[in-house]
Each structure stands twice: as C-alpha cells, then as structure tokens.
Amino acid sequence: MDHVAVYPGSFDPMTNGHIEIVNRSKALFDEVHIGILRHPQKQSLFTVEERIEMIGEIYVDMPEVTVQAFEGLLVDFAASVGAQAIIRGLRAATDFEYELQMALMNRRLQDRIETLFMVPHEEFTFVSSSLVKEVFSLGGSISGLVPPSVEELMAAKIRGHKEGN
C-alpha cells in the first residue's frame, strides 16, 4: 500500500519552513499532496492559481510532490487523494492549541485519517507567511526565509501593488 499524505495550508507564500516540512514528509510518504485552501473571504497576496504555479515550480522535478487547490473540508480532500495522514508543522507551543482543536475535529469527521505534527528545523521556528509578507512589504530582507523564486514573485507583486495594478 502506498503511503500518502496531504499537507494543507494557505501557503501565501510558501516559505522555507514549509519546504522543510515537505522534505521531511517525503522521507516518510510515497506521495505528498500539498493542498491550498480556496478561501474566498480571506485576503491574500497571491491568488490560489499563482500559489499553485509558485509551488509547482519548486517541485517540478519531484513527481511524488503535487500541489492542488481544495475547497470545503480538509478530510474530504484527504480522502479524495487516498491519504492516510494530514501533515501539519508545529513551530512553537503557541501553534499547539489551534492545531490540537483542528486535529480532534478532523478525527471526529474522519477517524481513519491521522494528523501528524512535524517540527521544522529550529532556524525556521520564527518564520511564518504573514511575517514574511510584513517584513518584505516594509523593505526588510527575507533572504533565506523563502526560496529565491518566491522572493522574485513577491518583489514583482509588491511593485505591481505600488504601481496601482
């Protein structure tokens, strides 16, 4: 039986912390399906399609890692790709309460799918998509926190915003 996991999130944008979790997951699972939640009410820097392209480029040479959008319940997305596990990264104790609530709710909805918490390298424990966006938009360096391709896309996006596009 293939071991299949989903790694869900907003990924707005994908950070090196996320990438590390995918790399660690690849060592345990035959397939890792990155799922981007389609969340019409939530403001985002990148559209879901832009995020799919951004992440797809990072994993272009790794067919075992795929990326797609999902709507509705995470457990339904997980079941649709045949996943036995949901991966979530835990950076600090502050992540834990929300993650525990989600894991218990997801278990109630779909008992057969396990939530697996993975801990990124300590150099990424302070990295979050929202902080990366804030620092970058204020002119700070995010080098080493996101892949160079993402940094370029962010620069182009923020230039576009400043030009009023």
Ligand code: PNS
């Ligand atoms: O990276 P994020 O934004 O913290 O990811 C949150 C995500 C996408 C994992 C979560 O919001 C989610 O699973 N949403 C799907 C809706 C759902 O299944 N809700 C019930 C689960 S508690």
